Amino acid sequence: MSDARWYEGDDQLLEELRVARGEDRSGEDQVELVMVGYDIVMADTVEAALVHDSAVDAMAGVRSDEAGARMLTFAAEGVEIEFELVGGRIVGHIDPPGDGVVHLEQPTSTGPAVTDATPDELGAFEFALRLPTTFRLRFVDGAGRSVATGWIDGPHETSR
Amino acid sequence: MVTLSGTEGDGELYKLAVSGDRGAVQELVERHHGDLLLYVRAKTSVHGVVEDAVAEAWLQLFRHLRRVAEDPSKALKKPESVRFWLYRTAVNAMNDQFRTSSRQSDLADRVTVEARARGETAFEPDELEGLHGQERRSALREAFGRLSESCRELLALLTADPPLSYAEIAELVGRPVGSLGPTRQRCLEALRRQMGAAT
Numbered sequence: 291m292s293d294a295r296w297y298e299g300d301d302q303l304l305e306e307l308r309v310a311r312g313e314d315r316s317g318e319d320q321v322e323l324v325m326v327g328y329d330i331v332m333a334d335t336v337e338a339a340l341v342h343d344s345a346v347d348a349m350a351g352v353r354s355d356e357a358g359a360r361m362l363t364f365a366a367e368g369v370e371i372e373f374e375l376v377g378g379r380i381v382g383h384i385d386p387p388g389d390g391v392v393h394l395e396q397p398t399s400t401g402p403a404v405t406d407a408t409p410d411e412l413g414a415f416e417f418a419l420r421l422p423t424t425f426r427l428r429f430v431d432g433a434g435r436s437v438a439t440g441w442i443d444g445p446h447e448t449s450r
Numbered sequence: 451m452v453t454l455s456g457t458e459g460d461g462e463l464y465k466l467a468v469s470g471d472r473g474a475v476q477e478l479v480e481r482h483h484g485d486l487l488l489y490v491r492a493k494t495s496v497h498g499v500v501e502d503a504v505a506e507a508w509l510q511l512f513r514h515l516r517r518v519a520e521d522p523s524k525a526l527k528k529p530e531s532v533r534f535w536l537y538r539t540a541v542n543a544m545n546d547q548f549r550t551s552s553r554q555s556d557l558a559d560r561v562t563v564e565a566r567a568r569g570e571t572a573f574e575p576d577e578l579e580g581l582h583g584q585e586r587r588s589a590l591r592e593a594f595g596r597l598s599e600s601c602r603e604l605l606a607l608l609t610a611d612p613p614l615s616y617a618e619i620a621e622l623v624g625r626p627v628g629s630l631g632p633t634r635q636r637c638l639e640a641l642r643r644q645m646g647a648a649t
Contacts, residue, residue, distance in 0.1 A: 297642055297645065300634070300635060300638050303638050303641065303642070304605070304608060304609060304634075304638065306586070306587065306590060307590055307594065307605060307609050307641070308608075308609035308611070309587060310586075310587035310588070310590040310591050310594075311488055311591065311594070311606070311609050312609075312611065313587060313591075314488065314591060315484035315485065315487070315488055316484060316487060317483045317484045317486075317487045317504075318480075318483075318484065320483060320501075321476065321479050321480055321483060324479045324483060324505065324508050325472075325475070325476055325479060327505070327508060327509050327512060328472065328475055328476075328479075328508075328512045331509065331512040331513055331515075331516055332470075332472075332512065332515075332516060
């Protein structure tokens with residue numbers, strides 16, 4: 291295209307505008323973020339309901355059995371995920387026991403960080419929680435059914 | 451997962467995405483995310499609305515893919531029009547945001563555009579001819595920002611890469627196909643005026 295009168299022809303002007311606007315294109319760095327949305331939607335995860343949280347009971351004045359530990363129980367149809375946060379660890383069990391994997395999921399700026407643990411024959415599992423961040427547990431049973439706890443803030447133990 | 455060659459059409463990518471191919475979904479995101487942002491940005495400059503509307507469009511596509519995986523009868527009748535579907539969904543998401551966050555957003559948009567228009571100096575015809583490369587394109591982008599919303603929308607759709615079809619554009623802008631040619635001409639004329647070429 292000649293520089294002289296480049297703006298006179300509609301097609302030339304439109305092509306120049308296309309190139310100009312293309313230079314303003316952004317979002318390449320957002321692709322991973324968009325794909326996190328895909329992973330979440332596709333996980334086909336049932337959200338288990340919180341049925342017990344010792345931290346909430348403590349606020350309500352109910353005494354905890356074990357001082358210093360926070361105990362939580364989540365339940366979905368046919369399965370319960372029960373665990374306690376103690377000394378930077380998550381110690382829990384799946385009820386009823388069965389084949390499957392427990393994922394510890396922690397959001398990070400580059401996407402969810404996932405650590406796996408395989409429950410033993412009694413359904414017991416354990417994680418060392420290294421980062422004091424939000425996390426959730428997701429149990430995928432042998433049939434591929436996925437049940438997740440809600441997001442839980444921090445590994446901080448409830449101290450009273 | 452299928453190894454993509456990068457030459458697949460949107461229709462092929464959509465079908466692979468329906469079958470659960472994450473790579474095909476990512477290719478669609480890489481291909482269209484930038485143009486989707488540009489398109490919604492042509493319609494509004496309200497901070498935060500553009501990114502939220504585009505993010506919502508993607509989430510709706512992902513939910514749609516999940517539904518189709520369970521019930522194939524819900525698939526798009528024209529798989530190759532997945533981009534059109536995304537554009538329309540993003541605009542609906544943008545309108546939903548305005549509906550729920552009051553008319554002030556619309557007003558804020560107009561104020562921004564108006565303030566920008568007042569602050570810029572148009573080029574004289576001689577200056578325009580002498581503009582080169584980067585400078586010229588920068589002037590074009592500024593002039594584009596001063597156009598009416600309907601012109602910005604139409605030109606955004608015509609300058610998407612590749613451009614949408616006239617039938618798709620007509621549906622998005624809510625005008626008959628036959629009116630697009632004359633409107634295109636009128637908007638380009640307005641663009642020239644904003645550049646100072648017609649003054």
